[in-house]
Structure formats: structure tokens, C-alpha cells
Amino acid sequence: MGLFILRRFGVMLLTALCLTFVVFFLTNLYPNLEKLAKTQGNQRMSDEQVEAWLDNRGYLQPTLVKYGQWLGVMPGFQKTLDDGQFVGTCTRPGSTAEDTARYCGVLQGDWGYSTVFKDEVGTIVGKRLGNTGYLMFWVLVLMVPSALIVGVLAGMREGSALDRSLSTFSIITTATPEYVSGVIFIAIFTSSTVGLKWFKGTATQAMENPTFENFFLPVLTIALYGMGYIARMTRASMTEVMTAQYIRTARLKGVSFPNIVMKHALRNALIAPFTVIMLQFPWLLNGVVIVETLFNYKGFGWALVQAAGNNDIQLLLAISVVSVFVVLITQLISDIGYVYLNPRIRIS
Amino acid sequence: MEPLTWTGSIAFLNPLLMIALAVLILSILIWTIASIFLPEEQIIVNSDGSVSSSGGVRGLIQLVLNYSFLASVGLAVAYLVLGVLMGTSAGIVGAISQQFMPVWVALIIMFAMSIAFKRRLGLYGKLYDSPIGMIGFGLVMFWVFTGIFGALDLIVTHDPLVQISGMKNKVPGTPLPNLEDGQYAWYLLGGDNLARDVFSRMIKGAWVVVQIAPLATMFAFMVGITLGLPAGYYGGRLDTFLSFLANLILAFPVILLFYLLVTPEIVATGVPNYMAAVLFVFPILFIGVLLNSRYYTRPNFRTPLLIGVLGVAIWLYLSLISTDGYIINTEAYRIWGLPTYLDLFDIPGGILVVFVSVVFVNSPTVFRIVRGLALDIKTRDYVAAAQTRGEGPWYIMLWEILPNARGPLIVDFCLRIGYTTILLGTLGFFGLGLPPESPDWGSTINEGRKLLSIYLHPALPPAFALLSLVLGLNLLADGLREESLKD
Numbered sequence: 001m002g003l004f005i006l007r008r009f010g011v012m013l014l015t016a017l018c019l020t021f022v023v024f025f026l027t028n029l030y031p032n033l034e035k036l037a038k039t040q041g042n043q044r045m046s047d048e049q050v051e052a053w054l055d056n057r058g059y060l061q062p063t064l065v066k067y068g069q070w071l072g073v074m075p076g077f078q079k080t081l082d083d084g085q086f087v088g089t090c091t092r093p094g095s096t097a098e099d100t101a102r103y104c105g106v107l108q109g110d111w112g113y114s115t116v117f118k119d120e121v122g123t124i125v126g127k128r129l130g131n132t133g134y135l136m137f138w139v140l141v142l143m144v145p146s147a148l149i150v151g152v153l154a155g156m157r158e159g160s161a162l163d164r165s166l167s168t169f170s171i172i173t174t175a176t177p178e179y180v181s182g183v184i185f186i187a188i189f190t191s192s193t194v195g196l197k198w199f200k201g202t203a204t205q206a207m208e209n210p211t212f213e214n215f216f217l218p219v220l221t222i223a224l225y226g227m228g229y230i231a232r233m234t235r236a237s238m239t240e241v242m243t244a245q246y247i248r249t250a251r252l253k254g255v256s257f258p259n260i261v262m263k264h265a266l267r268n269a270l271i272a273p274f275t276v277i278m279l280q281f282p283w284l285l286n287g288v289v290i291v292e293t294l295f296n297y298k299g300f301g302w303a304l305v306q307a308a309g310n311n312d313i314q315l316l317l318a319i320s321v322v323s324v325f326v327v328l329i330t331q332l333i334s335d336i337g338y339v340y341l342n343p344r345i346r347i348s
Numbered sequence: 349m350e351p352l353t354w355t356g357s358i359a360f361l362n363p364l365l366m367i368a369l370a371v372l373i374l375s376i377l378i379w380t381i382a383s384i385f386l387p388e389e390q391i392i393v394n395s396d397g398s399v400s401s402s403g404g405v406r407g408l409i410q411l412v413l414n415y416s417f418l419a420s421v422g423l424a425v426a427y428l429v430l431g432v433l434m435g436t437s438a439g440i441v442g443a444i445s446q447q448f449m450p451v452w453v454a455l456i457i458m459f460a461m462s463i464a465f466k467r468r469l470g471l472y473g474k475l476y477d478s479p480i481g482m483i484g485f486g487l488v489m490f491w492v493f494t495g496i497f498g499a500l501d502l503i504v505t506h507d508p509l510v511q512i513s514g515m516k517n518k519v520p521g522t523p524l525p526n527l528e529d530g531q532y533a534w535y536l537l538g539g540d541n542l543a544r545d546v547f548s549r550m551i552k553g554a555w556v557v558v559q560i561a562p563l564a565t566m567f568a569f570m571v572g573i574t575l576g577l578p579a580g581y582y583g584g585r586l587d588t589f590l591s592f593l594a595n596l597i598l599a600f601p602v603i604l605l606f607y608l609l610v611t612p613e614i615v616a617t618g619v620p621n622y623m624a625a626v627l628f629v630f631p632i633l634f635i636g637v638l639l640n641s642r643y644y645t646r647p648n649f650r651t652p653l654l655i656g657v658l659g660v661a662i663w664l665y666l667s668l669i670s671t672d673g674y675i676i677n678t679e680a681y682r683i684w685g686l687p688t689y690l691d692l693f694d695i696p697g698g699i700l701v702v703f704v705s706v707v708f709v710n711s712p713t714v715f716r717i718v719r720g721l722a723l724d725i726k727t728r729d730y731v732a733a734a735q736t737r738g739e740g741p742w743y744i745m746l747w748e749i750l751p752n753a754r755g756p757l758i759v760d761f762c763l764r765i766g767y768t769t770i771l772l773g774t775l776g777f778f779g780l781g782l783p784p785e786s787p788d789w790g791s792t793i794n795e796g797r798k799l800l801s802i803y804l805h806p807a808l809p810p811a812f813a814l815l816s817l818v819l820g821l822n823l824l825a826d827g828l829r830e831e832s833l834k835d
């Protein structure tokens with residue numbers, strides 16, 4: 001088991017390295033750099049000025065060198081401009097040659113400086129992740145129990161009225177992406193045309209002061225889309241368990257139906273959904289981006305959109321590292337959890 | 349011109365529909381809850397050997413449910429039929445159903461023909477045995493026909509890009525202020541914030557999806573199958589490497605990938621063209637290997653067949669990837685492609701990048717599914733028999749394993765078209781790739797959401813259109829799964 005986890009960590013690091021390099025390569029293509037120079041410097045710079053601006057700030061070094069600098073295995077780029085301004089990869093506005101470190105990369109714990117937010121990337125990502133973590137927590141609190149209940153209720157009597165209604169419900173939720181359900185919810189529950197006005201259409205205030213009124217709709221929107229899938233998987237696993245021999249034996253012994261479901265079937269039926277819930281995280285991440293944009297909740301997804309829209313290279317890299325690790329760690333947990341929950345695999 | 353109401357002179361049907369719907373919803377709720385508490389129907393064996401079951405409360409609820417369902421469907425059909433006959437005098441509903449006339453005709457013809465010949469149509473015919481599959485297929489074909497006829501300008505009432513002054517954010521059914529000759533007199537579903545017709549934009553949006561989604565999914569399947577079969581069949585290093593690559597792409601959050609790939613800056617560097625050039629090779633490889641592995645024992649037949657098929661495929665491939673005589677045309681350098689006089693069609697850079705990135709995102713998942721199926725099927729006896737016969741590995745993969753994996757693959761194909769539709773909507777929602785005035789559903793939803801608290805009508809029609817298409821695809825996949833399991 002230890003070796004397995006160690007190997008998985010190795011693969012994870014390799015994946016993260018490859019992915020950050022891809023992101024690095026794509027964000028460092030010349031047209032993207034040109035856009036960056038124009039937004040940071042001056043919109044009306046000529047081509048020569050753009051090139052000089054980029055060259056002075058070390059953006060025109062070979063991609064591998066720049067990647068090494070970002071990782072922290074190469075000394076950072078430094079230059080004093082003609083007007084005495086000191087620039088480089090490790091510098092912050094106002095810093096001088098003396099108080100700038102030679103190496104500043106991920107290995108040194110320095111995630112860089114965001115060109116959009118004018119702040120340390122580490123602090124931005126931490127703060128935004130906090131907001132999103134709060135959102136995700138409530139999404140999981142709403143989504144997982146309701147999905148499991150729907151799935152178990154639907155799967156315990158295959159083909160019954162309950163099964164058909166709940167299955168239809170879960171198919172509808174999987175067919176409704178967040179930007180559709182969010183728009184429909186906003187239209188029904190917040191607009192002055194329909195007049196219900198039960199909730200707020202934006203979650204901007206939810207960052208400081210989350211209440212049921214301004215926070216429920218974003219949570220519901222993300223939870224619904226993920227719920228249908230988990231519910232269908234739970235239903236499939238439950239129907240499979242309910243046709244197993246030991247359930248028939250229990251029925252023939254005269255165990256009551258609620259007892260069969262609760263004591264005999266449920267535990268075995270929940271092994272498969274556990275993996276599914278864990279693998280659902282990458283999708284939740286997508287949902288988070290859409291919902292945070294739709295409800296204007298300034299979290300991780302919102303930061304991603306801002307960073308990508310403005311070609312903020314270092315912020316984008318940090319964001320992709322975080323999201324890659326979220327995806328890979330959830331995969332790892334799902335693998336380990338599957339082995340742990342399923343004695344048949346653990347023993348053999 | 350008078351503004352149109354929703355139902356016009358057939359408003360007498362509204363209370364009936366309301367009652368029918370209320371009874372339907374109520375009976376569904378009672379039916380669902382009652383199924384938990386009420387005892388199962390008892391089956392009694394009579395003395396003459398026949399069986400009868402007691403109706404009881406359960407039967408009664410079922411009966412109410414059936415009748416209220418029939419009544420609701422009947423009333424909905426009545427709205428549509430009366431609408432087709434009466435047109436605008438039946439209000440917005442009537443006008444819309446009249447506009448959809450060609451779609452109704454096409455749907456009726458298709459369903460009538462298919463049901464008449466369903467025993468000879470294989471899996472497709474069996475679809476008509478499952479109500480769920482039929483509903484799903486109906487929804488999907490509704491949007492497919494809408495897309496096709498919309499592209500032929502049969503359904504749309506106005507040009508989706510033309511702005512008519514005075515129509516900004518107007519509610520559904522508003523008449524045009526200055527009616528010109530040959531112009532449709534109303535905005536059936538109102539105007540958006542740039543005074544364009546919401547109804548026509550929704551119809552044109554269907555064409556964007558119908559054009560891109562199935563084709564992109566097909567390409568993703570070609571890539572996934574061509575790589576997944578050998579990975580599963582051979583295993584070993586190849587499998588490890590390809591699986592690592594697939595996991596790499598899957599670990600990317602889709603939206604980050606879209607934001608990195610689908611920007612005008614990236615289009616300018618030519619990266620999408622390279623990706624297109626690589627990804628679109630796979631269908632050619634697939635077809636070539638497919639035919640060669642089957643017919644290589646008959647060279648006299650094989651060689652002309654391959655030359656013909658591959659010739660056409662390569663021609664299509666080259667005209668697909670080359671634009672204006674170049675494969676890659678950036679400021680720094682250019683690579684020559686097919687000359688313009690041989691170029692069959694040009695794809696604008698914006699569409700190409702959307703297409704390529706959707707294929708790119710979908711193919712790793714297909715790869716994983718195909719690999720899993722190949723791992724499972726390669727242990728079967730018929731594969732061993734083929735190996736003993738001395739068949740080549742590619743023959744076994746493509747003609748023994750692949751046909752036996754078709755069930756799950758067809759089901760996944762339907763689901764994946766739905767997922768691709770959602771992805772296209774996501775791209776439009778973030779304003780990536782497609783031009784800003786494009787009528788696709790994602791962009792329209794994104795534009796409409798900004799004024800959502802005051803005006804509902806610009807955002808809701810495309811939202812419901814997308815919802816119903818994806819729902820139809822999911823139901824179709826469910827129906828197909830059910831029917832293919834019956835074999």
C-alpha cells in the first residue's frame with residue numbers, strides 16, 4: 001500500500017510538471033505576451049516598444065529558462081532599466097537590487113506576482129480558495145446526502161413508481177448545465193417580472209455575510225448538476241446489490257424490507273458511489289467557474305476567469321497547479337478508499 | 349398591428365390545460381409516495397386457472413395518472429394543431445407552431461415510416477419499442493430538423509443579426525413599429541438588448557449545435573478508438589504511455605483549457621491548426637487500417653479500394669485543414685497547403701479552434717472507455733479463436749473487438765453529443781471562440797443573463813432549447829441502453 005501511494009505521488013508530480021509546462025508554453029506564446037505588454041504598459045505601444053518592454057522584463061528568454069525560473073531551479077531575471085527602475089522576475093514594485101532574492105520560484109515557496117490584481121499570487125489564491133472552499137463545503141453538504149437518498153430510494157425497488165419518478169428527476173438534472181439551471185433559477189426566484197423575489201440574484205455579499213437568501217441559489221445550482229450523476233450511479237449499484245443472492249436469502253428468512261435495505265444492502269451499495277463522488281470533483285471545479293461568474297461570487301473560479309482573460313501568467317500557473325492537485329488527490333483518495341471500503345479487494 | 353397574446357383566440361383551452369396539468373402533477377406525487385406505503389397488488393389465482401389482480405387504490409391512482417397524462421398531451425397537441433391551422437390568430441403559440449410547420453411534417457413522416465418498418469431496422473427499429481427512447485429521439489430530431497430547416501431560412505421570421513429600431517428588449521408578441529413589405533409583423537419571442545429577434549436567433553442557434561456537436565463527437569470517437577484499441581489489446585508500455593497522456597488531459601479543468609486554447613491570440617499563433625492537422629489524421633488512419641486489415645488477403649480488390657477511399661479522405665482532410673492555400677498562416681511563417689482551386693471548403697479560424705478543442709477534450713474519455721472495453725473483450729473465446737486462425741492484431745481489434753463493443757459505445761456516443769452541446773454552450777457562455785454576434789445558445793444565454801432581473805425573454809428560450817436537446821439525447825441514450833441490453 002505504501003509503495004502504491006508513493007508511486008501515485010510520483011505520477012502526480014510528473015503530471016503536475018507536464019501540465020504546468022503546457023500552461024507555461026501556451027501563456028508564453030508571443031501574441032499572448034504582446035497582449036500582456038499592452039495591458040501592463042500602454043495600449044498604443046508600437047511593435048518595437050512591445051518587444052523592448054518584454055525584453056527588459058525577461059519575457060523573451062527561452063521558454064525552458066523561464067520555466068526553470070518559475071520553478072526556482074534557475075536564478076531569476078534581473079535588470080536595471082535606463083530610467084533607474086529595477087525590474088525582473090523576482091522583484092515587486094518598489095523593491096531594489098539588494099532586497100531581491102536570486103532564486104524565486106515554486107521551490108522557494110514564492111508563487112510570483114499577479115499582474116492583474118497587483119498582489120502576491122500566494123495570498124490571492126489562498127483568499128479565493130477560502131471563498132470557494134466555503135461554497136464547495138455547502139455544495140457537498142447539499143449534494144451528497146440528497147444524491148445518495150435519491151439513488152437508494154430509486155434503486156431499492158427497480159421499476160417501481162418511485163424509481164421511475166426519481167430516475168426522471170435525475171436525468172433532468174444531468175441534462176441541465178449550470179448556466180441553464182442558474183439562469184432559470186435567477187429568472188424564477190429573483191426577477192421582478194415573476195415577482196417571487198425569494199433569493200438574491202448575486203452572491204457578492206455572500207463573501208462577507210453569507211445568508212440563506214444570497215447563498216442558496218449558487219449552492220443549489222452546482223449541487224443539482226452533480227447530483228443527477230451520483231444518484232444514477234447509486235441507483236445502478238443499489239439495483240445490482242438488491243438482486244444479489246444474500247438479499248434473497250435475507251428476504252426468505254423473513255427480514256423486513258426496511259431492515260434489508262438499511263442493514264444488508266446499503267453498505268455494499270455505497271462503495272461505488274464513493275468513487276463517483278470523488279471523481280466528481282473535476283466537474284465541480286467547472287461548475288464553480290460558471291456559477292461564480294454567473295452569481296459574481298469572487299472565488300477561485302472567478303480568479304481563473306480574470307487571470308485567463310488578462311493572460312496573468314503566474315496566477316494562471318498557480319491556479320492550474322492547485323486544480324491539478326485537487327483532481328489528482330481526489331483520484332488518489334478514491335482509489336485508496338475503494339480498496340479500504342471493499343474487503344474483497346483488500347484481502348486478495 | 350395588435351400585439352399578440354400568448355394564446356389568442358384559443359385561450360379557452362388554457363383553463364382546461366391548467367386543470368389537466370394540476371391533476372397530472374398531483375397524481376404523479378401521490379403515485380410516487382403511495383408506491384412506498386401501499387401494499388403490492390395481490391394476484392389471485394382463480395379456480396379455472398386464470399389469474400386476476402385486485403385494482404385497489406394503486407390501480408385507481410394509476411388510472412388517474414394515465415388519463416391526466418393523456419389529457420395533457422392531447423391538449424398540447426390541440427394547441428399545436430389549432431396553432432398550425434389558425435396561425436397568428438391563435439396567439440404566439442399558434443404563430444410559433446405554424447412557423448415550425450416543416451419540422452412537424454418531417455417528424456411525422458419520419459416516425460410514420462420508422463414505425464411501419466421497425467422490424468427491419470435493427471437497433472434503430474427497436475428504439476420504437478421503448479417510450480423513453482422514442483420521446484428522446486423525438487426531441488433530438490425536433491432540434492435536428494429545426495437546425496436544418498432553420499439554416500434553409502424556412503422557420504426563422506427575421507434575420508438573426510438585423511437590429512430593428514424600437515424593438516429593444518420588447519416583450520414577446522410585440523408588433524414591429526414600421527412594417528415593410530414581406531417582413532414578419534411580430535417579434536414572436538420578443539427582442540434582445542440589441543433589438544434582434546429572439547425567436548430567430550434561437551432557431552439559428554440550433555444549426556450551430558447540429559453542425560458542430562455530432563461531427564466533433566465523431567472525430568473524438570475516431571481518435572479514442574484508434575488509440576484505445578491498441579492500448580487495451582497490447583497493454584504494456586504503449587498502454588502506460590497513452591493512459592498517462594489521457595490522464596494528463598483529463599486532469600486539466602476543461603474551462604482552463606478552453607481559456608488557454610480558444611483565444612484570438614492562440615488562433616494567431618497557429619496552434620489550433622497544428623492540433624487540427626494531428627487530430628484529423630486519426631479518421632484517415634482508422635479507415636485505412638479498417639479496410640486494409642479486412643481485405644489484405646485480396647490485394648486485387650484491396651488496392652483500388654484503398655486508393656479510392658484514402659484519396660477522397662486525404663482530399664477532404666487537406667481541404668479541411670488548409671485555408672486560402674495555407675495550412676498554417678501566421679505572420680512569422682506559413683506552410684503551404686492545398687491550392688485554393690482544389691480546396692473544397694474553408695473553415696473560419698474561430699470555428700476550427702472550437703471544433704478542435706472540443707474534440708481534444710472529449711477524446712481522452714472515449715479512449716478510456718474503449719481501452720476498458722478492449723481489456724474486457726480480448727479475453728473472450730472468439731478473440732482466442734481469431735488468434736488461432738492467425739488473424740492479424742488489427743483485424744482482431746477492428747473486426748472482432750470493436751463490433752462487440754458497439755452497445756456501450758453507441759450509448760456513450762449519444763451521451764457525449766449531449767456533453768459536447770453543453771461544452772459548446774459553455775464556450776459561448778464565456779464568449780470564447782465563436783464571434784460575439786453569433787446566435788449560438790451559449791452566447792445568447794450569456795447576453796440575456798445580464799438583464800435577467802428585468803427582462804426574462806432573451807435568456808430563457810435558448811436555455812430551454814439547450815435543456816431539451818440535452819435531455820432528449822440523455823433519454824435516447826437510456827432507451828438505447830435498455831433496448832441493447834435486451835439482446
